[in-house]
Amino acid sequence: MFKALVLIFIVFSSAVAANTSHTLNSVLNVDRAIPSSIHLSFPNDNNIMPKKSDFTILNYVLMSNNEGERWAVITLNNLSSGNRELNQDHILALFADGSRLTPIEFKLGFKGSETQSVTVTFAEHKFPILSVYSSNDL
Numbered sequence: 001m002f003k004a005l006v007l008i009f010i011v012f013s014s015a016v017a018a019n020t021s022h023t024l025n026s027v028l029n030v031d032r033a034i035p036s037s038i039h040l041s042f043p044n045d046n047n048i049m050p051k052k053s054d055f056t057i058l059n060y061v062l063m064s065n066n067e068g069e070r071w072a073v074i075t076l077n078n079l080s081s082g083n084r085e086l087n088q089d090h091i092l093a094l095f096a097d098g099s100r101l102t103p104i105e106f107k108l109g110f111k112g113s114e115t116q117s118v119t120v121t122f123a124e125h126k127f128p129i130l131s132v133y134s135s136n137d138l
Contacts, residue, residue, distance in 0.1 A: 042098030
């Protein structure tokens with residue numbers, strides 16, 4: 001009976017340890033900030049551009065975890081006096097390998113001249129994000 005309890009305890013402890021390890025790998029960490037004054041000049045052979053919009057990015061905080069998930073908290077301003085809807089096509093991330101990707105699908109409504117922050121994910125990627133931009137930030 002004692003051996004059975006010890007075995008159950010060991011199996012349970014192993015499951016908890018494995019789950020804790022996964023949780024620690026999935027915790028997001030704020031990435032080191034890159035100065036906005038830095039000039040990056042990766043080729044854009046496929047002419048990948050964010051969809052034209054009335055949004056400008058005021059600032060962003062980049063985050064990632066050990067599993068390669070890439071996230072950003074982005075603060076945007078609606079330059080229009082009318083209501084607008086922001087979605088994933090209005091934002092691009094530039095990665096350290098020169099690739100450009102939109103975030104996973106999302107929508108956020110803005111009132112005229114409103115400023116809001118939104119947290120978006122760019123899924124998993126081997127390379128870190130270097131910058132995030134809209135059509136008005138080029």
